[in-house]
Amino acid sequence: MNTVLIIDDSDINLTLIKALVQKLGECQPVLFENPLAALDWCRDHVPDLVIVDYMMPDMDGLRFIGAFRALHGRTEIPILMITANDQKDVRYEALLGGANDFLTKPIDRVEFSARARNMLSLRQGQKFLADRAQHLSELVEARTCEIRDRERELIFRISRAAEFRDPETGSHIQRMAHYSQIIARGLDLDAAAQKLILEAAPMHDVGKIGIPDYILLKPGRLTPEEFEVMKGHARLGHELLKDSHSEIMRAGAEVALSHHEKFDGSGYPRGLRGHAIPLFGRIVAVADVFDALTSERPYKKAWPLEDAVRFLEDGRGAHFDPLCVEAFLAGWDEVLDVRQRFQDEEVPMI
Amino acid sequence: MADAFVLNRGNILERLGGDEEIFAMMLDMYLQDLEANCASLDAALATGQPAAVQREAHTVKGLLATFSDESGAAAAYAVERQAKAGEMAGLAEAIAAVQARLREVAVVLAAARSAG
Numbered sequence: 436m437n438t439v440l441i442i443d444d445s446d447i448n449l450t451l452i453k454a455l456v457q458k459l460g461e462c463q464p465v466l467f468e469n470p471l472a473a474l475d476w477c478r479d480h481v482p483d484l485v486i487v488d489y490m491m492p493d494m495d496g497l498r499f500i501g502a503f504r505a506l507h508g509r510t511e512i513p514i515l516m517i518t519a520n521d522q523k524d525v526r527y528e529a530l531l532g533g534a535n536d537f538l539t540k541p542i543d544r545v546e547f548s549a550r551a552r553n554m555l556s557l558r559q560g561q562k563f564l565a566d567r568a569q570h571l572s573e574l575v576e577a578r579t580c581e582i583r584d585r586e587r588e589l590i591f592r593i594s595r596a597a598e599f600r601d602p603e604t605g606s607h608i609q610r611m612a613h614y615s616q617i618i619a620r621g622l623d624l625d626a627a628a629q630k631l632i633l634e635a636a637p638m639h640d641v642g643k644i645g646i647p648d649y650i651l652l653k654p655g656r657l658t659p660e661e662f663e664v665m666k667g668h669a670r671l672g673h674e675l676l677k678d679s680h681s682e683i684m685r686a687g688a689e690v691a692l693s694h695h696e697k698f699d700g701s702g703y704p705r706g707l708r709g710h711a712i713p714l715f716g717r718i719v720a721v722a723d724v725f726d727a728l729t730s731e732r733p734y735k736k737a738w739p740l741e742d743a744v745r746f747l748e749d750g751r752g753a754h755f756d757p758l759c760v761e762a763f764l765a766g767w768d769e770v771l772d773v774r775q776r777f778q779d780e781e782v783p784m785i
Numbered sequence: 786m787a788d789a790f791v792l793n794r795g796n797i798l799e800r801l802g803g804d805e806e807i808f809a810m811m812l813d814m815y816l817q818d819l820e821a822n823c824a825s826l827d828a829a830l831a832t833g834q835p836a837a838v839q840r841e842a843h844t845v846k847g848l849l850a851t852f853s854d855e856s857g858a859a860a861a862y863a864v865e866r867q868a869k870a871g872e873m874a875g876l877a878e879a880i881a882a883v884q885a886r887l888r889e890v891a892v893v894l895a896a897a898r899s900a901g
Contacts, residue, residue: 450814
């Protein structure tokens, strides 16, 4: 059903046009004698065709068209303007002002029907294209979501591959990723950055894939030479992920390279200091160390929470960025929720 | 007005696509709005504002043209043009003539309606 807005201060014209519109079929006429009242109606309703007289009190047809076109989303709606035969100058002005076609008084039914149908066909075409554009947009959105989901799954599985070769568990990467997000939120990073670190943090140790088993799985303490090899996982992870088209992979590369840097410059692999360490690296350093300390491993018991908190506090400005520690502790209730949600026996997806 | 109004039913119906129903409805509306239209012309003249006279004369011109009254429409158009030019002198007489024409047309239309 097409909604046809008719504005004419003459009763007889309104009635005539209304009757002609009804004869078109599939049309619902909406009548206004007053153009200002019609404009008010147009703020909440979208007609499929506007038929407006030129000469009216309060606001003439030209001014109505200008005001109507200025409303949001009304630039394409067809407008037929009713003029007298002698008003050529008005017609030119109306065409420039946004009218699509004209009706001449006295109104001729054949002419009226042809012009009105043309305008309604135009409107149907516009609606079809708009619907199609909307449909395509939804399709692209759905496909993009699928690709994003696949990307996230892939990242999770890559991260798990590294963790499988390590005494650490799948739950560790979930917890440290969520701790990282808590810190990002505490630092007032925007929602996109919070989501990005949640998705990128699991890749922090992906470089362990390239560390020989006799070092990675060695139950005892590493020799200095072995530790040097072990430290190589930061660069290996970066090599694996860098230069990707994926923003998440690129963020993962940064995290992999920088999460063992220390705020005082004593970390590795580059010995960066303070804010020269990428923010995501500084955030993940806190999250990763806290979870490692508070988790049980074959070679160690889990630290009590208060001891781990003290370790973070003592490491402010030395190992850790003080602001990241502060943000982590400020989100303590959420930290406890994450610990509860991701326990070591279960490995849910992010 | 030189010539008397003659209802050209065939011409009007042709313009309305032969729709008797719409024709009858318009005829009723004309008769119903007759005095209001005459009063609007008087009111516009009383304001002394040419734009008001121009607008009412324009409406009456369209109304008479709808009933194929070319002479009446021409008289209303003359008023409209004179008002547009801002010349108020002599307009009262011209408006009175247009009002008389509106009433003359009404008499013919009323007779046509009675005749069915």
